[in-house]
Amino acid sequence: MxxxxxxxxxxxxxxxxxxxxxxxxxxxxxxxxxxxxxxxxxxxxxxxxxxxxxxxxxxxxxxxxxxxxxxxxxxxxxxxxxxxxxxxxxxxxxxxxxxxxxxxxxxxxxxxxxxxxxxxxxxxxxxxxxxxCNWTRGYSWWTALVLSIVLGGFGADRFYLGMWQEGIGKLFSFGGLGVWTLVDVVLVAAGYLGPADGSLYIS
Known part of the structure; x- marks a missing residue:
């Protein structure tokens, strides 16, 4: 049957x-x-x-x-x-x-x-x-870079990209005393650090 x-x-x-x-x-x-x-x-x-x-x-x-x-x-x-x-x-x-x-x-x-x-x-x-595979949820590379440079010590770039756990870590460590902030600026600028959901930055 x-x-x-x-x-x-x-x-x-x-x-x-x-x-x-x-x-x-x-x-x-x-x-x-x-x-x-x-x-x-x-x-x-x-x-x-x-x-x-x-x-x-x-x-x-x-x-x-x-x-x-x-x-x-x-x-x-x-x-x-x-x-x-x-x-x-x-x-x-x-x-x-x-x-x-x-x-x-x-x-x-x-x-x-x-x-x-x-x-x-x-x-x-x-x-x-x-x-x-080529999709995005509206995250801007330029916005992420500016946040990393200006407010990276408070984890704003990580929060923006959906990485709230790392954002909290940066916030309470004051950006890893500046080292973590500098590393993230380089990673975002080079395109190695992207949205947590795996999407691409908008053009």
Whole structure:
């Protein structure tokens, strides 16, 4: 019985679509059809085109999508490339805020990415990418450095970075009689001392 449930669960998972196409709710109905974004169009692609060349394809609104002057197919220019081959600036990817950005080497994670709605490309518009762990919670390197120089003897830099235990130690030891303060200034300035949660400083 349990084996049968597992098989049915796998079949159900395989039957689910990996991504959702743009529907009427995400596509405007008050614009001319030839000005709809790429995700709202159904186009006849030539998959034998030469990579990187500009080509012309015939497009029309997807079924159920309304627009002005719906008079049939129209031409749209595009660069011959699959969606995963488009520039990184054209990708919208999810973020992972649990990986360690300060590990050596820096960790990577599998992100689910979508190509921007206005980009026309071949293949699926959603795909996976292996990205470097790169997230922040708003800590500023400049703020940490100023606090370390001005109020480092009171542990302000450590408190700011979320290291409250070390901050208390610096506070009651008067910055380790200045030695600890000097060391922290060097560590912060060099980028070796970062937020306690493992995030990066903001740019």
């Amino acid at each position: 349990n084996m049968r449930r597992q098989v049915m669960a796998r079949q159900d998972l395989q039957a689910r679509p990996l991504f959702r196409d743009a529907g009427p709710d995400s596509c405007p109905s008050d614009v001319p059809c030839n000005r709809l974004k790429a995700e709202c169009l159904a186009c006849k692609f030539n998959y034998s085109c030469v990579y990187g060349e500009e080509v012309t394809v015939m497009c029309q609104p997807k079924q159920g999508i309304k627009c002005i002057d719906k008079s049939g197919a129209f031409e749209r220019k595009m660069i011959c490339r699959y969606c995963y081959q488009t520039a990184s600036s054209d990708h919208i990817c999810d973020h992972n805020s649990t990986c360690q950005v300060n590990s050596a080497p820096r960790q990577r994670y599998i992100a689910t990415c979508n190509v921007r709605p206005d980009v026309l490309c071949l293949g699926r518009r959603q795909f996976h990418k292996n990205l470097l």
